[in-house]
Amino acid sequence: MADSVVNVTNLVKWFPVRMGFFSTLFTRKQLFVRAVDDISFDIKKGEIFGLAGESGSGKTTTGRLLLRLVEPTRGNILFKGEDITTLTESNMKPFRRKMQIVFQDPYESLNPRMTISDIISEPLRVQGIGDEAETRERVSKILEDVELTPPDEFIFRFPHELSGGQRQRIGVARAFVLEPEFVVADEPVSMLDVSIRAEILNLMIALVEKYGASYLYITHDLALARHMCDRIAVMYLGKIMEQGPTDKVINKPYHPYTGALITAVPVPDPTTKRSEVVIKGEIPSPVNPPSGCRFHTRCPIAELPLCKEKEPPMIDYGDGHFAACHLVGKPKWEKHMAA
């Protein structure tokens, strides 16, 4: 599509499982962690696209695949219509200027020996943009954008002199100094305190509007995703289970897994009692994912043998709302989703 910034088709990433010496001798089969297993989606210009799911569902791997920080096993990634799946590192460099990432942990992702100005100007240096004066100017400007003012007070400081929220602002500044068109935000606020979270998120929304960039917003917190994202995709064991406009997915989910995720989110209101329906168990190992629908082992309404044997196709329910479940529309499903 013309207006999409990122277009992903049938993307697959299997990580080989490292085995001990003896097991390699006696087992012929190489095992794989199926981190991302055949997913497709696209992100439009100026859009915040959310990727939600439990830990181990492949969200972070997907984010890194899009930036070619890990190499895909199969599938295609188009960036503004150009296929970047197999580009060499040097051909990739001009694209890197337009795609950036904000990491999860602001305590681990800033080099403690670099000053703030070194950290923010490093992308400019790597890309060979501007002379010394221009670099200085761009660093001050982006510091103002992330509301670390006055910039002169911050440029010669080190990360350890800043609080968690301020560090994450540096992380955001570093991503935006190149004026990218696409930014992957990997749980950017999960390490921060509640009162500071909202500020960082509002800042990120403001920057998206200012630079017209798109986000892939990776999160496990559906309540935050609801307030941040235009569209979301729900992942489970490397597959997308449901995808669509945020309001539609949250208000009327089609997939029982999405439903379970939504009911599991605690509501900050003591007078509403949420239903006690809690699905059992934890996410299975991605080395040997369940056959058929991957969710069937935990699904409260799974219909055997159908769900165990056949993988459900992605079905369009209108307005760009897709879900992959065999049981949509069946009486059992109607009853469960109404509860």
Place this chain on the structure above:
Amino acid sequence: MPLLDVQNLTTYYTTLRGPVRAAEDVSFQVNKGEALGLAGESGCGKTTVALSILRLLPSAGKIVDGKVIFNNTDVVALDEDEMRKQMRWKEMSIVFQGAMNAFNPVYKIGDQIVEAIVTHESDVSKKEAEERTKKLLEMVGVDPSRANNYPHEFSGGMRQRALIAMSIACNPKLLIADEPGTALDVIVQAQVLKLLRELKSKLNLAMILITHDLSIIAETCEKTAIMYAGKMAEYGDIVTIFKDPLHPYTQGLIGAFPSIKAARTRMVSIPGLPPDLLDPPSGCRFHPRCPYAMDVCKKKEPPLEKISKQERYVSCYLVTKA
């Protein structure tokens, strides 16, 4: 007569740069079978309060003032031996923060629970303790045969369940749960909270739930105490506090929490940072971040005052007159 009555608890940590005033003048009560949510940002003194109640403070920490009355006994006055033999685990216990790392990785889960029982109940034989461990594991929804597993063989959710089993091993009357949901996935977190609610009603447990997540408190507790920078900001019944928060910090905290049920809105944040407790701001500790701060807030510390016939307390000059 409340089960636990914390009165003006003040705990400092000694450091080279001076005392860190981690908790000051903290007072609250917990009745039998009741759950209190202790909420606040990191560094506001929630865990310090919990460790003070159990007298488990690290060597630098000291209770400098106040009383912790548990069942007519002042816990602060007990010596370490009495504390271990009479109080800890038998009367009150704790589910430590970070289920991932709370178990010793080189001992079997079952053995660690047995150790907790035998240490605190010297009249129980090892065999009886093992039997009890199996029953406990079953009660929290872990297959009893898994007692012979090591912690790394457990998933995060199971470790948290085993930790809860260990904390109720000696039938305590009060359970302190320190961030029981953090580091767990939403679905697993919901399972763990459901388990805590079930145990609470089944065993008539009093609970103190420490968390930064107000929505967890909203679903689990009857009362809540909101802490900010070592002080109590607001304390009272959960419904009134959530519906009508009086302290500006409570208002900010509730506003900062997105609800999945509510319409899509711009989230509100509290500008600024929590203060350094080595040198907290004068007057009300929240005044540098407070949108309604007045002159008096900078000079005088607002006391925690009862403001209605129900047990509701606020420390703010906007509500109580200076």
